[in-house]
Amino acid sequence: MKIAVVVDSTSYLPKDLKKKHDIHTIPLNVIIGDRSYREDEDIDNDTFFVSMRDRDELPRTSQPSIGDYILLLESLKAEGYTDVISVHLSSQISGTYQNAVAAGQSVEGIEVHAIDSEVACYVQGFIALYAAQNKERMPLADLLSQIDEMKRRKNTNAYFIVDTLSNLQKGGRLTNAQALIGSMLKVKPILHFKDAKIVPFEKIRTKKKAMKRVEEVFAEEMAFHKGKPITAVVIHSNAYEEGQRWMESLERQYPDITFRLSYFGPVIATHLGEGALGLGYTTYEVDTT
Ligand code: MYR
Structure with missing residues (x-):
């Protein structure tokens, strides 16, 4: 078993930290006017806030497509990963978690354990860090149940x-x-x-x-x-x-x-x-x- 940890871009974990713990990222998108930008990849914060201020209408946002997610899964599979713990912003504010589940169901040979963090941002990142730091220290089932507990009782x-x-x-x-x-x-x-x-x-x-x-x-x-x-x-x-x-x-x-x-x-x-x-x-x- 070889486990990858994926987090979506809205954790805003520093790139170095993700690299250190081998955490992969799937970006969400922000749409300004008629252009769509992958967060973290095509647009930085400063450019974003300037464009937001310059326009009357608000930007829009969208979850990663199932297709984007499938591409990531295929590349992880090619690297020998058998399982993915995929941590996402709350399923009640974005379809990202649901798309991770759907993509997981359509790719054979790699199992996706999608986590609905029920929060967002760096707080969701805590869960991805915990998963990455413990994936070789405990059996997968124990790790998933610890993650579940991590979300409960205000932990x-x-x-x-x-x-x-x-x-x-x-x-x-x-x-x-x-x-x-x-x-x-x-x-x-x-x-x-x-x-x-x-x-x-x-x-x-x-x-x-x-x-x-x-x-x-x-x-x-x-x-x-x-x-x-x-x-x-x-x-x-x-x-x-x-x-x-x-x-x-x-x-x-x-x-x-x-x-x-x-x-x-x-x-x-x-x-x-x-x-x-x-x-x-x-x-x-x-x-x-
Ligand atoms: C999408 O289009 O799928 C993304 C929607 C993102 C909604 C974000 C709502 C605000 C979340 C605040 C989180 C604060 C955590 C401390």
């Missing part, structure tokens, strides 16, 4: 704050959007994933207070998980300095926790807009160096 969790709900609403990725928008126009909502869907956690008046509230919830969850090897991540949408300051302040409060700074790339930033911030963590040991 891997995230909160995020957006400047406006408008992108999420236009892109149709907010559950019960119509009912919420009216009551949330003048607030900075804290959002999270529940049953793999994006739902509001709390409504707060200002971004500063929303960040403080996320810190309070984080503190409660860290107390609950006391003694576990936490790795946490601050994620920003084209707000590097704000993200960096938040991460440094958290590092001072939690000297025992490893913090990373990451970003919302083109596909996710299309739906969150600029200025969004996220804080996520896992209680499972992962090497992010």
Whole structure:
């Protein structure tokens, strides 16, 4: 048995880290005007944010096609892989996971174990890292059941704050959007994933207070998980300095926790807009160096 680990581009794990752990990537696409770009390959963050600002209409996004996925599986099979653990953003916000399952069913000789991370971004990346770092250390069935446990009981969790709900609403990725928008126009909502869907956690008046509230919830969850090897991540949408300051302040409060700074790339930033911030963590040991 030879196991490959695949993650889609929305994990935004650094290229070097993926290389170190032999993690393969399948890109999602962002469509600006009439051009489609494969995330991470055809467009970088700076170019994306400039184009988004320059246009009236929002970019669109799309999952990798089944055909793209089949090509990746064929090349992994040619390299001798027999199994693939394929980690994807939540199946309730993208068809990526479903396409991984469908592609797996149509290629003989390689088995795809598709994982619906039920989150996205670097937090989903934690699962891919855990899979890659343990695929030779434990039987596959045990690893898959550990991954399942990693998603439960807030062992891997995230909160995020957006400047406006408008992108999420236009892109149709907010559950019960119509009912919420009216009551949330003048607030900075804290959002999270529940049953793999994006739902509001709390409504707060200002971004500063929303960040403080996320810190309070984080503190409660860290107390609950006391003694576990936490790795946490601050994620920003084209707000590097704000993200960096938040991460440094958290590092001072939690000297025992490893913090990373990451970003919302083109596909996710299309739906969150600029200025969004996220804080996520896992209680499972992962090497992010
Ligand atoms: C597609 O077109 O298939 C991609 C759709 C992506 C929707 C993204 C919605 C926002 C996710 C926020 C994740 C925050 C994690 C901390």
